[in-house]
Amino acid sequence: MKRISVVIVLLAMVLGPFGLIANAQEGEPIRIGLQGPMTGDYAYEGQGFVKAVQLLVDQVNEEGGLLGRPVELVIEDDAGDPTQSALVADRLIDAGVVAVIGAYNSTATEPASEIYNENGILHITPSSTATRLTEKGFAQFFRVCFLDDRQALFAVMAMKDVLGAQKIGILHDNSTYAKGLADWTQVYAEEAGLEVAFFDAINPDDQDFTPILTNIGGASLDAVYFTGYHAQGGLLLRQTAELGLDIQWMMGNASNNPEMVEIAGVDAAAGTFITTEPLPQDLEYPEAVEFVEAFTEAYGEPPASVWWLLAAEAFNVIAHAIQETESTDTEVLAAYLHEEFKDYPGLSGPIIGFDEKGDRLGTIHALYQISEEGVITYYPEQPQPQAEE
Amino acid sequence: METFLQQLINGLTIGGFYAVVALGYTMVYGVLKLINFAHGDMFMWGTLAGWGLLTTVLAGLTDMDLVAILVTAVLVMAFIGMMGMTIERVAYRPLRSAGRLSPIISALGAAFALQSVARNVSHARWRTYPQGLLKGLPTLRLTDEVAVSGLQILMLVICAAIMIGLYLFVQRTRVGTAMRAVSLDHNVSRLMGINVNRIISIVFFIGPALGGLAGLLIGIYYGSFNFTLGWVFGLKAFIAAILGGIGNIPGAVLGGFILGISETMVVAYGPDIGLANASAWKDAIAYVLLIAILIARPTGILGETVAEKV
Numbered sequence: 001m002k003r004i005s006v007v008i009v010l011l012a013m014v015l016g017p018f019g020l021i022a023n024a025q026e027g028e029p030i031r032i033g034l035q036g037p038m039t040g041d042y043a044y045e046g047q048g049f050v051k052a053v054q055l056l057v058d059q060v061n062e063e064g065g066l067l068g069r070p071v072e073l074v075i076e077d078d079a080g081d082p083t084q085s086a087l088v089a090d091r092l093i094d095a096g097v098v099a100v101i102g103a104y105n106s107t108a109t110e111p112a113s114e115i116y117n118e119n120g121i122l123h124i125t126p127s128s129t130a131t132r133l134t135e136k137g138f139a140q141f142f143r144v145c146f147l148d149d150r151q152a153l154f155a156v157m158a159m160k161d162v163l164g165a166q167k168i169g170i171l172h173d174n175s176t177y178a179k180g181l182a183d184w185t186q187v188y189a190e191e192a193g194l195e196v197a198f199f200d201a202i203n204p205d206d207q208d209f210t211p212i213l214t215n216i217g218g219a220s221l222d223a224v225y226f227t228g229y230h231a232q233g234g235l236l237l238r239q240t241a242e243l244g245l246d247i248q249w250m251m252g253n254a255s256n257n258p259e260m261v262e263i264a265g266v267d268a269a270a271g272t273f274i275t276t277e278p279l280p281q282d283l284e285y286p287e288a289v290e291f292v293e294a295f296t297e298a299y300g301e302p303p304a305s306v307w308w309l310l311a312a313e314a315f316n317v318i319a320h321a322i323q324e325t326e327s328t329d330t331e332v333l334a335a336y337l338h339e340e341f342k343d344y345p346g347l348s349g350p351i352i353g354f355d356e357k358g359d360r361l362g363t364i365h366a367l368y369q370i371s372e373e374g375v376i377t378y379y380p381e382q383p384q385p386q387a388e389e
Numbered sequence: 390m391e392t393f394l395q396q397l398i399n400g401l402t403i404g405g406f407y408a409v410v411a412l413g414y415t416m417v418y419g420v421l422k423l424i425n426f427a428h429g430d431m432f433m434w435g436t437l438a439g440w441g442l443l444t445t446v447l448a449g450l451t452d453m454d455l456v457a458i459l460v461t462a463v464l465v466m467a468f469i470g471m472m473g474m475t476i477e478r479v480a481y482r483p484l485r486s487a488g489r490l491s492p493i494i495s496a497l498g499a500a501f502a503l504q505s506v507a508r509n510v511s512h513a514r515w516r517t518y519p520q521g522l523l524k525g526l527p528t529l530r531l532t533d534e535v536a537v538s539g540l541q542i543l544m545l546v547i548c549a550a551i552m553i554g555l556y557l558f559v560q561r562t563r564v565g566t567a568m569r570a571v572s573l574d575h576n577v578s579r580l581m582g583i584n585v586n587r588i589i590s591i592v593f594f595i596g597p598a599l600g601g602l603a604g605l606l607i608g609i610y611y612g613s614f615n616f617t618l619g620w621v622f623g624l625k626a627f628i629a630a631i632l633g634g635i636g637n638i639p640g641a642v643l644g645g646f647i648l649g650i651s652e653t654m655v656v657a658y659g660p661d662i663g664l665a666n667a668s669a670w671k672d673a674i675a676y677v678l679l680i681a682i683l684i685a686r687p688t689g690i691l692g693e694t695v696a697e698k699v
Contacts, residue, residue, distance in 0.1 A: 041615065043513040174669055200660060203668040205621050207611050210399040211656040212668065218392050218534075231515045231615070238612055243395075244528055244536045263613040265520045 404649020429623015435604025634692025
């Protein structure tokens with residue numbers, strides 16, 4: 001009996017503070033969650049999220065916080081893994097966050113979005129572009145990036161108009177995001193009259209892709225679109241060169257990372273095309289320039305990936321909504337973002353608004369090519385802009 | 390036919406790596422009847438240590454590929470060999486008489502410890518070897534379509550040399566003979582004047598040292614790695630060792646090649662037989678094959694049935 005009462009006292013001591021957090025008072029910090037891969041394959045991106053968002057949180061706090069309350073960033077590591085992501089989501093809810101930024105990859109965002117929806121927490125992903133994430137009717141889920149289907153259409157136009165390709169291949173890695181992008185690419189390619197002569201996937205746990213590369217090499221394609229992530233993208237490029245194959249690669253936005261060139265080697269990477277949101281330093285909007293300068297000053301180098309900038313964008317959208325509505329209530333914030341939030345000067349260009357599913361309107365994709373020096377450079381010839389549907 | 394030849398070469402290269410790593414599992418099992426789950430991660434540590442050396446201390450030497458790589462190879466083998474002996478001394482020897490389960494858990498613990506340290510050391514990022522190591526090697530064009538890179542040939546030659554060298558060492562030398570004696574019976578070996586602990590230490594030096602060398606070769610060949618490499622390759626190599634008959638050195642080699650080639654062929658010819666997404670099916674098919682072989686030959690392809698000691 002005695003032992004049980006000791007346990008109860010201990011439990012009360014441990015759980016007590018959480019009770020306090022749940023009933024946050026005036027003057028208590030506004031907690032905003034950030035979940036992303038701090039470890040694992042995509043750790044580079046997750047750690048960049050933290051840098052970018054923390055920069056803005058510090059700026060907001062210096063200017064007096066939000067609604068007179070300081071902002072506190074609660075960071076959790078999901079390692080890019082769906083199981084871990086669900087645990088992390090529960091932890092952030094326990095910590096009493098009013099909104100969450102994250103996760104990086106669609107595979108990790110999907111389970112977390114279910115949990116935030118059930119618990120009524122505003123959730124904005126900076127970088128998960130799988131179409132089906134917004135197909136579930138979650139009223140408090142938004143994204144500041146653009147959908148896979150927009151990028152797929154852009155990639156098809158780039159292959160057709162810029163490269164003049166007729167016979168193409170598509171390769172994904174079985175992740176939610178990469179398969180979605182690959183499927184959309186196939187749909188639009190066939191609509192545009194291209195022949196999709198090769199459609200297959202790699203296993204991202206592998207180190208050796210020579211078997212599938214040998215098949216691709218034998219299919220004599222004009223261009224191959226790889227929709228997976230940069231670590232595998234780099235290995236594919238390297239092994240293509242090692243096998244002496246002549247393949248014109250085009251990579252999706254998850255491969256838009258200088259690390260891919262490092263993994264592949266400059267010689268093997270040169271000439272590869274990348275479809276992506278523009279790099280932070282290629283953005284000409286004054287808000288973007290200002291952010292890149294502040295980031296460079298704080299960390300000694302400009303943001304390496306557009307996803308970091310979009311993580312900061314997500315924070316700005318949340319902060320703006322809290323300021324305008326003078327509320328931290330998810331329903332109020334979500335209703336504001338759906339209906340009143342229009343033509344906001346975003347870091348990645350004006351945000352026209354969000355549609356009823358929570359997707360950002362418009363598109364900003366651009367075509368890049370890896371130069372002879374291994375630098376990812378804005379390609380002078382861009383495909384014709386597509387008409388809005 | 391030509392693509393088949395190219396795919397066969399691809400499969401042989403992957404299989405060669407599996408085979409060298411499998412040797413480490415099989416040697417330790419031979420003398421201790423222990424599955425050394427830490428072996429895969431020691432192998433990954435070879436990749437990590439090689440990267441560390443080639444990008445820092447020996448970075449100045451990378452112009453002279455061969456010198457830098459030879460020095461790195463010697464240092465990596467010594468380092469990983471010592472790591473193996475230490476792990477045996479700290480994590481396995483105290484548990485040697487504690488039944489079969491405890492050492493296996495201890496081995497898993499060592500594996501996770503090694504992996505976690507590697508994760509922190511590498512900051513969980515993909516790490517890249519210096520570009521263009523051994524780029525001077527010519528590519529051998531067998532026909533217009535089939536090419537074997539010099540690096541591929543070198544890897545296969547080194548793998549073959551390791552396997553043959555190890556086989557001769559175990560069969561022809563005094564220490565090798567002692568190893569075989571210890572693998573049969575610890576107590577009787579001791580009565581014959583063999584220092585059993587010393588022999589086990591030697592096994593735990595050679596196995597991991599070869600694993601470390603394989604790790605370095607993987608780093609040079611693929612050019613990049615992350616800390617999960619040991620888990621994936623280690624598991625495949627472990628399966629190769631079982632497939633060939635664990636405890637049996639030629640068996641580990643045979644198992645490695647069978648696994649590497651069958652994986653490759655599933656990816657290569659899966660689409661032709663209507664198998665969409667063959668890379669995802671690859672493991673399923675390779676392991677069904679494994680089960681089939683084990684049902685037909687429970688001790689593995691070259692494994693001998695050993696009568697249980699009473």
